[in-house]
Amino acid sequence: MRREDQERALEEVISRTVHNASERGSRALEAAVADTLYYEQQRLKTAKPSKRRDKERSRYSSYKSRLLRGSDHQRKMVLREMVDSFAREILGNFDPRVHALATRAVPFGLKTLLNATSPRQLVAWRGPGGVNLEEHVVVDGELEHALALRDRGTLILAPTHSSNLDSIVLGYGLHEAGFPPLLYGAGLNLFDNPLMSFFMQNLGAYKVDRRKKAPIYKQVLKEYATVSLELGYHNLFFPGGTRSRSNLIEQKLKLGLLGTGLSAYQNRLRAKHPRPKVFVVPLVLSYELVLEGKTLIDDHLRDVGRSRYIITDDEFASAKRIYQFMRGLLELDTKIYLTLMPPRDPFGNPVDREGNSLDSRGRRIDIERYLMNSKGELSRDNNRDQEYTRELGHEISRAYLQGNTVLPTHAVAFAVFEHLRGLESDPDLYRWLRTGGQTESISLGEASRVVDELVNRLKELESQGKVRLSTRVRECNGQDLLMSALKGFGTYHDTPALERRGDRIYHHDRNLLYYYRNRLVHYGLERVETAV
Numbered sequence: 001m002r003r004e005d006q007e008r009a010l011e012e013v014i015s016r017t018v019h020n021a022s023e024r025g026s027r028a029l030e031a032a033v034a035d036t037l038y039y040e041q042q043r044l045k046t047a048k049p050s051k052r053r054d055k056e057r058s059r060y061s062s063y064k065s066r067l068l069r070g071s072d073h074q075r076k077m078v079l080r081e082m083v084d085s086f087a088r089e090i091l092g093n094f095d096p097r098v099h100a101l102a103t104r105a106v107p108f109g110l111k112t113l114l115n116a117t118s119p120r121q122l123v124a125w126r127g128p129g130g131v132n133l134e135e136h137v138v139v140d141g142e143l144e145h146a147l148a149l150r151d152r153g154t155l156i157l158a159p160t161h162s163s164n165l166d167s168i169v170l171g172y173g174l175h176e177a178g179f180p181p182l183l184y185g186a187g188l189n190l191f192d193n194p195l196m197s198f199f200m201q202n203l204g205a206y207k208v209d210r211r212k213k214a215p216i217y218k219q220v221l222k223e224y225a226t227v228s229l230e231l232g233y234h235n236l237f238f239p240g241g242t243r244s245r246s247n248l249i250e251q252k253l254k255l256g257l258l259g260t261g262l263s264a265y266q267n268r269l270r271a272k273h274p275r276p277k278v279f280v281v282p283l284v285l286s287y288e289l290v291l292e293g294k295t296l297i298d299d300h301l302r303d304v305g306r307s308r309y310i311i312t313d314d315e316f317a318s319a320k321r322i323y324q325f326m327r328g329l330l331e332l333d334t335k336i337y338l339t340l341m342p343p344r345d346p347f348g349n350p351v352d353r354e355g356n357s358l359d360s361r362g363r364r365i366d367i368e369r370y371l372m373n374s375k376g377e378l379s380r381d382n383n384r385d386q387e388y389t390r391e392l393g394h395e396i397s398r399a400y401l402q403g404n405t406v407l408p409t410h411a412v413a414f415a416v417f418e419h420l421r422g423l424e425s426d427p428d429l430y431r432w433l434r435t436g437g438q439t440e441s442i443s444l445g446e447a448s449r450v451v452d453e454l455v456n457r458l459k460e461l462e463s464q465g466k467v468r469l470s471t472r473v474r475e476c477n478g479q480d481l482l483m484s485a486l487k488g489f490g491t492y493h494d495t496p497a498l499e500r501r502g503d504r505i506y507h508h509d510r511n512l513l514y515y516y517r518n519r520l521v522h523y524g525l526e527r528v529e530t531a532v
Contacts, residue, residue, distance in 0.1 A: 153277030229264035412485035413516035452478035
């Protein structure tokens with residue numbers, strides 16, 4: 001957020017949050033303060049020792065004593081101080097000049113990273129023949145449609161989330177495609193690295209501390225997003241929340257931030273803003289390999305439903321692993337797809353290129369009427385608005401499946417996994433993942449055949465608009481796809497999901513095989529039902 005807007009936005013966020021918490025009366029105010037104290041003190045108990053932690057503990061102890069003997073006015077002041085602290089921590093920094101520098105520096109930074117292990121190679125990048133990132137980051141789908149809306153209202157891009165690299169890839173790819181700067185929330189732990197912090201903050205990131213569970217903190221995040229939209233800042237939200245640990249296409253979305261689009265639209269209507277509309281653009285990120293895939297799937301399987309909420313020791317924390325990953329992608333000559341799907345309004349309706357909302361028959365509709373009461377006046381109704389946002393979430397989930405680009409590792413992992421599981425008499429997935437079952441390998445011909453069968457089914461789905469296929473998956477035969485995927489699995493991951501020995505295909509890291517296979521769940525292609 002630009003410096004000239006920061007204090008204005010902060011004051012608006014703080015005032016709204018405190019007002020919402022206190023307008024319900026004395027008990028609600030006391031509960032809001034007490035809950036925040038409890039959650040923050042619990043967080044600080046497990047925080048790493050530091051001067052900052054000690055300072056925060058002292059501050060919350062002071063708040064506690066003031067709460068016990070304080071009046072409603074004093075409690076309100078305590079709440080305001082808490083909210084002020086949250087908001088100032090969240091606040092992003094944005095300078096258009098630094099943004100321009102950062103977006104130009106991203107390609108060079110990645111090239112430098114790829115050659116960081118060799119000064120001689122680093123010098124070589126100054127000559128011809130360096131990496132052309134444009135060849136590896138493909139922005140496709142409804143790009144022109146989304147760009148046509150950028151000056152007709154405010155955009156919310158809603159991508160899938162696979163990797164901590166997503167923010168950098170999105171920031172670079174969308175900038176190159178002509179998108180204006182986007183504000184987005186990023187985990188506080190990602191700002192620990194000074195270089196990454198520079199890029200993220202000046203590519204539009206603001207800080208989100210996922211260790212903070214207090215409802216007031218979550219409300220501050222929502223208000224910050226709402227106010228930024230009202231001020232005309234285009235935003236990017238990950239509706240899935242954290243990275244998809246299982247590599248499933250997200251279907252159970254978190255609707256809190258998505259609902260800010262509707263709130264911002266209502267507030268802009270009341271303020272008689274000349275361009276009040278908000279448009280939501282679903283976006284699907286598709287990687288052939290995922291940097292943190294090994295850590296994410298192991299965490300998912302370790303204790304499904306009780307995974308670590310924040311992973312701080314994954315591959316993204318290691319420059320060497322990022323180097324190996326990027327090198328692997330380049331050796332594969334693969335692409336990262338950013339696929340934009342048809343834009344929607346905050347109610348889930350499709351919109352045309354002029355920003356008009358359309359019904360199921362393509363007729364224009366007046367969405368202001370959705371927000372009016374029986375007297376024809378704009379009104380707030382939480383239950384009504386939540387239902388509208390649920391409908392938007394449903395449309396985004398559907399768009400994610402349609403926009404998923406199938407790459408060789410996805411197709412091969414799914415086909416071989418399903419074939420191997422079909423050979424087992426024991427239906428227990430987790431036992432098979434641990435032991436490998438009774439079949440340690442299959443023939444090259446057999447593997448090629450099942451890949452061919454799957455691709456034929458995928459082509460049918462693509463013809464129905466239910467999924468997208470990369471050029472390689474669409475045009476190559478089963479054996480060529482198998483060879484491509486085997487090369488991919490062996491290029492980056494320490495233990496490959498699949499490996500060829502002679503004319504046999506062996507499964508080694510079955511967790512990884514499961515991870516890449518999961519990209520094609522939800523399409524009705526499974527031979528054997530498995531828990532995901």
